[in-house]
Amino acid sequence: MNVTGHTRRPASIRDVATAAGVSYQTVSRVINGHPSVRPSTRERVQAAIEELGFRRNATALALASGRTRTVTVLTANTTHYGYASILQGIEEAARAASYAVGIGVLESAEDAAVAAEVQRATDTGGGIVVIAYDPAGVRALGTVPAGVPVVGVVETPASPPGGESPWVWTDDREAAYQATRHLLALGHATVHYVAIPSSTRRTSARTSGWRQALKEAGAPEPRPAQGGWGPAGGHAAALKLARDPSVTAILCGNDDLALGVLRALHETGRSVPGEVSVAGFDDAPHCAFLTPSLTTVRLDFTGLGRAAFALLHGALEESAPVAPHPVSEPELVVRESSGPPPARA
Amino acid sequence: MNVTGHTRRPASIRDVATAAGVSYQTVSRVINGHPSVRPSTRERVQAAIEELGFRRNATALALASGRTRTVTVLTANTTHYGYASILQGIEEAARAASYAVGIGVLESAEDAAVAAEVQRATDTGGGIVVIAYDPAGVRALGTVPAGVPVVGVVETPASPPGGESPWVWTDDREAAYQATRHLLALGHATVHYVAIPSSTRRTSARTSGWRQALKEAGAPEPRPAQGGWGPAGGHAAALKLARDPSVTAILCGNDDLALGVLRALHETGRSVPGEVSVAGFDDAPHCAFLTPSLTTVRLDFTGLGRAAFALLHGALEESAPVAPHPVSEPELVVRESSGPPPARA
DNA sequence: ACGCCTTGTGTGACCGGTCACATTCATGTC
DNA sequence: GACATGAATGTGACCGGTCACACAAGGCGT
Structure with a gap:
């Protein structure tokens, strides 16, 4: 351990080379573990490396x-639970592979802004x-020029893309299906749905999973309410639903929406789960501690990030670490917020 | 716009130079806005740049x-509201200054792991x-070698460091003081405190702000309970406090803890705010939608990130954009979870 | 003893920019 | 008209690594 007082230019392979009395190429061979170097x-080289505290310059x-x-991870948001967990999963896996992780936030979905951010990301020369x-992300995914390695974390596609697609997703359809069936099995006549915004104009997988369960049960299909991403949206949507006494079960596009829905039901004096049952998606850490605790479908976001x-x-x-981390199946977590409908509907 | 079919090596300044019939140095001058270049x-150069779709190689x-x-942002966590918001603030400001943002997660507080992560961050050659x-972060901050530009987002220091310190913080002391005074002003005999872990062994600023308010009011000072970071910790701590009927006000180190505390009080049948008042810190987005909604102190994390x-x-x-974004003062947000103590204590 | 292959090592060019300096040419000054 | 001056441009080295190739020495087959 040599303490090198004030900051000076870090040692390069040529410095190490002269110190060890060899050529810089030999140093390069040593740090790359090339076989044909005499022990x-x-x-000697290793000693010199130690001595000078050499570290290979990442930029060079x-x-x-x-x-x-x-x-580089491009995302519209870093604070929502799902987004943040995916980021965390990516970081974990990247760290294990000694990759550096960059992050770019898509603040606006406007074309120019997205293009600029994608440009910045491609400029690093790495993967994306x-x-x-959300629309910003979808647009970004479409903007990445061909030839740049990119993986998209997307909503469940309507039809499974053939062969090797550069996408990963959780089984949202299955998740919604499970949650809806759970509520129907409790005896509810139907299940209302407060949706998160779809990233595209098409019907989201969550919506179609919900539909399928309703159809199979012969239950009427109410029009989905749009809730946005946060609790405020859920709150607004549920204030309307609460006026309708026939509403006894509400499925929410994510846990934040569900929180807003719970609040709205509380404000309108409808008890949960006595009068209305509520379920969410994601299983964010706070769900278990809400009052009532929230029935939800756990999604493996960090696993998704690792898979991406x-x-x-x-x-x-080339040296692909094949067989990537698998993404866990969605898992229904039943808690207090769901129960049988009131005795006389 | 020339569509260059398949991926080929992007244009370099020398390519642009020959295309424009000048030397590479002149191209360099143009892209750097050097004055002495004939209009x-x-x-001509600009046209060639456009033509070839030249983009300056960030690595070179x-x-x-x-x-x-x-x-590079080093953090122990990316999902907690405070951490994620700080990250978001940093990213915003960095993007505005066209800086790339890297992220490294300190998964363990163990010396070797932290050192490795700090190494990786310094290897980029940029700032940190x-x-x-938390301990992992504090250790990382101490591990950064001298000479590397680094800024710490820290707990409020006990004594303000003189002159220019490479630290930023929110006024935790003031925040705790305000929240405690609010509860005392409502008539509570004292305020219990469920603390988040301190990053060091010293008394945290939140603790001392709380103490000061109690002392000024001549209120007895209960022993702070340790709650960890998440709702589970708050829940556990509050289950104990709930056994003591003299406890009528609980201040929590953050909103997640408060959530756990609310839950524990619910489980033990103590009404909020009827029997017990609860307050938190941070004002995470979900606080307003809890039942009861949470009284808390809003902290400007994104501003903090921008300031960092x-x-x-x-x-x-050198061209320092002086007068950085100011960090807003903590602001008490009174909601439903705090109220006067029960009539006869 | 000769050539050949393998092992260990060194040399030069290159990646795509920047920097320091040299060069050319037009202009202003005495 | 000679000369200093400054604007416009070009040349070579350099940042710190890697890559392709050259080259010397030693082992082996014939």
């Missing part, structure tokens, strides 16, 4: 080799993961 | 100039922001 030489490496070992749960990185990693390097 | 030449720029225009609200970046930016570049 005695290797040791990237420039010379072309491989950046970087993944786009969280495309694994896919990208495979595209970026 | 006609400048135009970094290597040649030494300036990386990168900030460490969120040091501004400080770093100033340290990294």
Whole structure:
């Protein structure tokens, strides 16, 4: 351990080379584990590396080799539970593969802004993961120029893309199906749905899972309410639903919406689950501690993030660590907010 | 717009140079806005840039100039509201300054792991922001080698550091003081405190703000309970407090703890705010929608993140955008969870 | 003893920019 | 008209690595 007082230029491979009395190429071979280096030489070089505290310059490496070992995550949001968890999963996997993680926030869905952010991300030369749960993300995914390695974290596609698609997703359809069936099984005549915005104009997988369950049960299909992303949207949507006494079960596009719905029901004096049952999606950590605690479908966001990185990693390097982390199936978590409908409907 | 079919090596300044019939240096001058370039030449170069879709290679720029225009955020967590909001603030400010944002998660507080992560961050050559609200972060902040530009987002220091310190913080002391005074003013005999872990062994600013308010009011000072970071910790701590009928007001180290506390009080049949008042910190978006909605102190985390970046930016570049974004003062938000104590204590 | 292949090592060019300096040419000054 | 001056542009080296290739020494087959 040599304490090098004030800041000075860090040692380069040439510094190490002269210190060890070899050429810089030999140093390069040592740090890359090339086989044909005499053990005695290797040791001398290693000693010099230790001595000078040499660390390979990431920038130079990237420039010379072309491989950046970087993944940039493009996302419209960093604070929502789902988004943040995906980011966390990506970071975990990237760290394990010694990749650097960059982040770019798509503040607006406007074309120019999105294009600029995608440009910045491609400029790094590394791979890109786009969280495309919203219009900004979808647009970004579409803006990435061909040839740039990119993986999209997307809503469940309507039809499974053939072969190898650069997308990962959770089984939203199944999740919605399970939650809806749970509520129907409790005896509710039908289940109302407060939706999160769809990233595209098409029907979301959650909506279609919900529909399917209703259809199978022969239950009437109410028009889905639009709730936005946050509790405020859920609150507004539920204030309307609460006026209708026939509403006894509400499925919410995510847990934040559900929180707003619970609040609205409380304000309108409708008890949960006595009069109305509520369920959400995601199983954010606070769900278990709400009053009443929230029935929801757990989604494996960190696993999704890890899978996204694994896919990208495979595209970026030959030595693909095949068989990526699997994404867990959605799992219904029943808590206090769901129960049988009131005795006489 | 020329569509270049399949992926090929992007244009470099030399490509542009030959296309425009000038030297690469002149191209460099044009893209850097150097004054002494004849307008006609400048135009020709600009046209060639457009034509070839030239974009300056960030890696090469970094290597040649030494300036990386990168900030790496080291944090123990990306999903908690406070952490995520700080990250968002940093990203906003960094984007405005066209800096790239990297992120490294301190998964363990263990020395070796932290050191490795700090190493990786310094290897980029850019600046570092460490969120040091926890032992891992504090350790990371201490591990950053001298000479590397770094800004710490820290708990309020016990004594204000003199002159220019590379730290930013919110006024936790004032926040705790305000919340405690609010509860005391409602008539509570004293206020119990469920603390978040302190990043160091010293008394946290929140604790001391709470103490000061109690002392000024001549109220007895109960022993603070340790709650951890999440709702589970608050829940556990509050189950104990709930056994003591003299407890009528509980201040919680953050909103997540408060959620757990509310839940525990519900489970033990103590009404809020009828029998017990509860207050939190942070004003996370869900606070307003809880039942009862949560009295809390709003902290300007995104502003804090912006300020952290501004400080770093100033340290990294001469052309410092002085007068960084100010961090808003903590602001007490009174909601349903706080009220006067029960009539006969 | 000769050539050949393998092992260990060194040399030069290159990645795509920037920087310091040299060069050319037009202009103003005495 | 000679000369200093400044604007416009070009040349070479450099940042810190990697890559392709050259080259010397040693082992082996014939």
